[in-house]
Amino acid sequence: MDLAAEENKRRADRWIKGIKVGEGTFANVYKGTEKVTGRQVAIKKIKIGEMKDGLDMTALREVKFLQELRHPNIIELCDVFSVKQNINLVLEFLDTDLEAIIRDKDLIIQQADVKSWMLMTLRGLEYLHRNGVLHRDLKPNNLLISADGLTKIADFGLAREFGDPGQRMTCQVITRWYRPPELLWGSRHYSSSVDMWSVGTICVELVWRAPFLPGETDLDQLKRTFEMMGTPTDDEWPGHKELPDYHPTAMHPKQPWWTIIAPLGAEGVECVREMLKYDPKARLTAEQALQHRFFSVLPRPTAPRLLPKPKAELRPRALAPDEFTGKPRVENGNSMKRKAESPAVEPSDGKRVARRLFV
Known part of the structure; x- marks a missing residue:
C-alpha cells in the first residue's frame, strides 16, 4: 500500500x-x-x-x-x-435549515428573528466576497442551522472565484427562484451582486412564508419578476438590452410589492429593496448591507440560541429539475417536485424520514 x-x-x-x-x-x-x-x-x-x-x-x-x-x-x-x-x-x-423554518407554520417569526438570520447570512457572505468567492447557489435549504442557532452557508458545489472584470462565467447557476434577471438574460460577466439578489429573495420568503418568485422556466421566472416588480427601464438598468439573451418582454407597471415585507419596518423594506435592484451595480454589497440601519435600529437581532427552530424531524427534499431542459427529474418512475418547493401535500403514513443534507 x-x-x-x-x-x-x-x-x-x-x-x-x-x-x-x-x-x-x-x-x-x-x-x-x-x-x-x-x-x-x-x-x-x-x-x-x-x-x-x-x-x-x-x-x-x-x-x-x-x-x-x-x-x-x-x-x-x-x-x-x-x-x-x-x-x-x-x-x-447541522440538523435543520432555513427552509424548514419557513415551511413550519407552527413557528412564529418575528422581525428580530428575520434580522438575526439575515445578519448571520450576510456576515458569512461578506467573508466569501472579501476573499474573492461567489457562492452562486444561495437559497433557504443551503442556509443550515446549528444546535445553538447559528446560520451557516453550505453547499459550495457551484462556488467560483471572481475578481477579473473580463472573466467569463456560466449563467446556469443559482436555483431559478433565487436567480437574478441578468443571469436569466445570459450574462457571463458578473460578480457578488448575483448573491445579493438571492439574499433579497430569501428575506422576502422569510416574511411571506412562501417563495417570492417561483418560476417554472427561465421565461416564466422573468415574467413573474416583471409582473411583481415592473419591467425594467433603461433609466433604472442601463445596458440591460445588450445582454446576450435579452429579448423584449411585455411592459408591466411597477407594483408596491414591498408591502408584503412591511413587518420588517421602514428600514427593513429599504434594505431589501436595495438588494433587489435590477441594475447589479446599484445593489447593496454584503458589506454595505451589514452597515445598513436596519441592523442597528430596534428591535435588536434575536440571539441565535433564542431563535425559533422546528421540533419535528425534517422530511426529505425532492430532487430539483434539470435546469437545462426545464423537465423534472424522475425517481422510481415518479416525477419529483423542485428542490426549492415545499410539498403541496405532506405524506400521511406518519413515518419519520430523514432529510436530504447537502445534496
Whole structure:
C-alpha cells in the first residue's frame, strides 16, 4: 500500500459511517460519528466515478473552497479522504435549515428573528466576497442551522472565484427562484451582486412564508419578476438590452410589492429593496448591507440560541429539475417536485424520514 492510500485509510478509520440521510445523483450523505470524541458529523460521499461533462470539477471546487474558508457562518469541513473512486467530505452536522423554518407554520417569526438570520447570512457572505468567492447557489435549504442557532452557508458545489472584470462565467447557476434577471438574460460577466439578489429573495420568503418568485422556466421566472416588480427601464438598468439573451418582454407597471415585507419596518423594506435592484451595480454589497440601519435600529437581532427552530424531524427534499431542459427529474418512475418547493401535500403514513443534507 502506498503512502497516499495509507493516509486515506487512516483518515477513513477516524470516522464511523452511520445511516444514509440524503441521496442525490452524484452524492450520498450519511450521518457519522468521530470514533474518539463521539462528535456527530455528516459524511458526504461524492461519486466521482459517475460524473460526466466536467462535474468532477464541481466536486473539486467544493473541496477546495471548504478547505480554505473558515468563518462562524460557513459550514466547517472537518476532514476529506478518498475511497476507491469516491471523495468523502466530513462536515459538521447541522440538523435543520432555513427552509424548514419557513415551511413550519407552527413557528412564529418575528422581525428580530428575520434580522438575526439575515445578519448571520450576510456576515458569512461578506467573508466569501472579501476573499474573492461567489457562492452562486444561495437559497433557504443551503442556509443550515446549528444546535445553538447559528446560520451557516453550505453547499459550495457551484462556488467560483471572481475578481477579473473580463472573466467569463456560466449563467446556469443559482436555483431559478433565487436567480437574478441578468443571469436569466445570459450574462457571463458578473460578480457578488448575483448573491445579493438571492439574499433579497430569501428575506422576502422569510416574511411571506412562501417563495417570492417561483418560476417554472427561465421565461416564466422573468415574467413573474416583471409582473411583481415592473419591467425594467433603461433609466433604472442601463445596458440591460445588450445582454446576450435579452429579448423584449411585455411592459408591466411597477407594483408596491414591498408591502408584503412591511413587518420588517421602514428600514427593513429599504434594505431589501436595495438588494433587489435590477441594475447589479446599484445593489447593496454584503458589506454595505451589514452597515445598513436596519441592523442597528430596534428591535435588536434575536440571539441565535433564542431563535425559533422546528421540533419535528425534517422530511426529505425532492430532487430539483434539470435546469437545462426545464423537465423534472424522475425517481422510481415518479416525477419529483423542485428542490426549492415545499410539498403541496405532506405524506400521511406518519413515518419519520430523514432529510436530504447537502445534496
